[in-house]
Amino acid sequence: xxxxxxxxxxxxxxxxxxxxxxxxxxxxxxxxxxxxxxxxxxxxxxxxxxxxxxxxxxxxxxxxxxxxxxxxxxxxxxxxxxxxxxxxxxxxxxxxxxxxxxxxxxxxxxxxxxxxxxxxxxxxxxxxxxxxxxxxxxxxxxxxxxxxxxxxxxxxxxxxxxxxxxxxxxxxxxxxxxxxxxxxxxxxxxxxxxxxxxxxxxxxxxxxxxxxxxxxxxxxxxxxxxxxxxxxxxxxxxxxxxxxxxxxxxxxxxxxxxxxxxxxxxxxxxxxxxxxxxxxxxxxxxxxxxxxxxxx
Numbered sequence: 669x670x671x672x673x674x675x676x677x678x679x680x681x682x683x684x685x686x687x688x689x690x691x692x693x694x695x696x697x698x699x700x701x702x703x704x705x706x707x708x709x710x711x712x713x714x715x716x717x718x719x720x721x722x723x724x725x726x727x728x729x730x731x732x733x734x735x736x737x738x739x740x741x742x743x744x745x746x747x748x749x750x751x752x753x754x755x756x757x758x759x760x761x762x763x764x765x766x767x768x769x770x771x772x773x774x775x776x777x778x779x780x781x782x783x784x785x786x787x788x789x790x791x792x793x794x795x796x797x798x799x800x801x802x803x804x805x806x807x808x809x810x811x812x813x814x815x816x817x818x819x820x821x822x823x824x825x826x827x828x829x830x831x832x833x834x835x836x837x838x839x840x841x842x843x844x845x846x847x848x849x850x851x852x853x854x855x856x857x858x859x860x861x862x863x864x865x866x867x868x869x870x871x872x873x874x875x876x877x878x879x880x881x882x883x884x885x886x887x888x889x890x891x892x893x894x895x896x897x898x899x900x901x902x903x904x905x906x907x908x909x910x911x912x913x914x915x916x917x918x919x920x921x922x923x924x925x926x927x928x929x930x931x932x933x934x935x936x937x938x939x940x941x942x943x944x945x946x947x948x949x950x951x952x953x954x955x956x957x958x959x960x961x962x963x964x
Contacts, residue, residue, distance in 0.1 A: 670702040671713055676751045687839045689817055697744035700728075713752055718762040721745055742766075777905065778915040784810055787901040788851070794900075797863045798880060802893050804852075804859035805877055805885075809894070809909055811852035812836070813916035813934050816890050816909040822876045829857055838935035846933055917942070 677695055680686045686694070704724050710716050724745070728738045746763040753761045779787070788810070791803040805819060814822075818836040826835040832853050834846045848856075860876070867878040875884045890909055898907035905911075913934070920930050931942040 669699060670705060670711075670748075672752060672755070672757055673698050673702060673748070675755075676748050679751055680747075687817075690839065693740065694744050694747075697741045698748060700741060701745050701748075714758050716762060718766060721762055721766060777911065778918045779903070779905070779907065779911060781919055783901070783903055783905075784912075784915055784919075787897055787903060787907075790901040791897050792855070797866060800855075800863045801859050801867075801877065802897065804855040805890065805893060806897055806912070807852035807855040808834070808848060809912040810916055811848035812846040813913050814846065815913060815935075816887050819877060819890060819909070820875075820885050820887060823874045824860075824876050825874070827856070827860075827876060829853060829860075836935065842935065842937075844932065844935045 676698070677691065680694055681691055701724060704727055705711070705716060705720065708720060708723070710720055721742070725738060725742060728741055733741075742763070746761070746766075749758070749761040749763050752758050788803070788806060791799070791806050794803070808814060808819060808822075812834055814834070814836055815838065818838060821837055822834065826837075828834075832848050832850070834848065835843055836846050837843050864876070864878060867880070867882045869882060873882060873884065877885045879885055879889060894907055894909050894912065898905070917930055917934055920933075921927070927939065927942060931939050934942060936942045
């Protein structure tokens with residue numbers, strides 16, 4: 669790690685209040701940059717030039733990183749040198765005159781309502797305590813539009829079953845209230861009443877969803893549960909938790925939901941982030957036209 673790298677990460681955590689996953693991404697990106705600078709014999713911050721940063725961007729491209737990953741690396745480098753400038757570690761920011769790469773707008777894939785329905789129906793047909801837990805989690809992903817980290821971190825006190833709402837803690841420790849429907853409420857109530865007490869044998873865990881050992885669910889477990897649920901339903905697409913979030917937003921907008929309301933439910937700070945789902949809906953309309961219009 670470059671000198672003052674740990675100070676920079678501490679600054680992001682304490683003063684900027686970044687979420688744990690975001691901090692980990694900054695740390696990985698800065699470690700990549702530090703390793704590259706070490707190979708280039710640039711161990712001192714003062715010795716790094718704008719040309720070095722450009723060369724690093726080329727190195728990332730040669731590694732085959734996606735444009736979004738390369739852009740995120742460069743944001744980390746830019747912010748690191750901004751921190752060094754503010755702290756008077758060096759007198760300038762070598763990234764000041766470098767352009768941030770422009771990205772094509774990524775249109776996320778989604779599952780169709782029929783695919784979602786089949787996935788949840790098949791999950792409901794499975795038997796056993798863990799199957800009941802898994803059904804409840806799948807229902808909550810699609811019903812609330814929650815991120816995987818928000819389901820992992822969901823605590824019992826954040827659930828209001830009578831009101832059918834969750835209080836989700838999103839990026840930057842920002843809370844929001846997410847509603848969910850009757851099928852999800854029934855699956856969740858079944859899990860909380862009949863399965864969770866068996867998993868939390870010593871009544872010590874505050875988290876809603878627990879592993880078979882009574883511990884907090886980890887991201888890897890949730891990915892596997894979603895992947896396995898899709899496979900059992902015969903869905904050939906690559907399915908992961910965030911795809912259920914994409915489907916949640918796309919289906920709401922396709923049904924006529926207000927964009928601002930969807931923004932609030934997703935916990936997006938910037939409306940432009942939510943607007944990408946309108947492009948997904950537009951794409952589907954054009955696909956339908958070309959598939960079914962006789963003179964398309």
